[in-house]
Amino acid sequence: MSKRAVLVVDMQNEYWPTGNLPLQGIEDAAANAARILAHARAKGDLVVNIRHEFPEGELFTPGSKGAEIHKTVEPQGDEPVITKNYANSFRETELKNLLETQGVEEVLVIGAMSHMCVDATTRAANDLGYKTTTIHDACATRDVEFNGATSPAAHVHATIMGALAFLYGDVISTEDFLRT
Template sequence: MSKQALIVVDIQNDYFPTGKWPLVGIDAAADNAARIIQATRDAGDLVVHIRHEFTRNDAPFFLPNSEGAKLHPKVINRTDEPVVLKHFINSFRETELKAILDQHDIDELLIVGAMSHMCIDGITRAAVDFGYKATVIHDACASRDLEFNGITVPAAQVHAAFMAALGFGYATVVSTAAYLQSAA
């Protein structure tokens, strides 16, 4: 029988409107993530929180030991839920994440968080490379406008492009409502 864990990636204060690096739609994404967290807790499954900090004090956001680097109150961990500190885009890189998952015999990951085009993409691809089955809850993730070659790419298009790519070859990509309905 498969064992699933929820991975809550980088839903931290700096990504919210008063933070240093606000994302488009982060409040709605965090609300959906909170719904997924509650459903996962109710099912008795493992919830693992990922918290990103840069290692240098001149970083644009997530400064070491700052208020902005703390988990947002909407998705705060319980004392029995591990919080993995990372310093890279890929949540598996130089962290204890894989050891935690292995300790709990996890083979399926449910992924929510930020940013869609960076850390969600990174963890999803790495998870599949490690042999996990991955599901991304697309409306529990957020992104921001990007710029390429003088063109501004709106956050909604950035998010859609990354969700489409993950859904093409790496993960099942579903909405909060669809996931909760299927899990009921």
């Protein structure tokens, strides 16, 4: 049994062009994620599907179409689905217990949004002692505005991936992963 898990973070309809919070490059990121999942499943890696819900509000509303995992990366068979209410996929969920029970030592993180839940989950996984890899071209984000300045999605993504690569594990491409 593999000691590696792929964490598919928030690849939900809300982030597609028909959702309430569309991300730049989500279709390409999802296509890469699908390739990663096919490879990981063939290798016997654990695939953990993580979905965000906000109990109140207009985004990721429980039971809504937007809160559903997108068909491109939908869970297969009895793959676990973890529902979370925070950016960090480990916070107040069964994720850590699930990984421990399965003997996981290494996690790969893919999904959305690069600057929020991917970032928080990757950092938490590293802090919990997992060998952590983020697959940069299987993640997507959006423009971020702060204090009157807008940072384009490509800059936001590059900044987060650079920060993760600096101290929180490896950051690689889909092609590099598929060579494993």
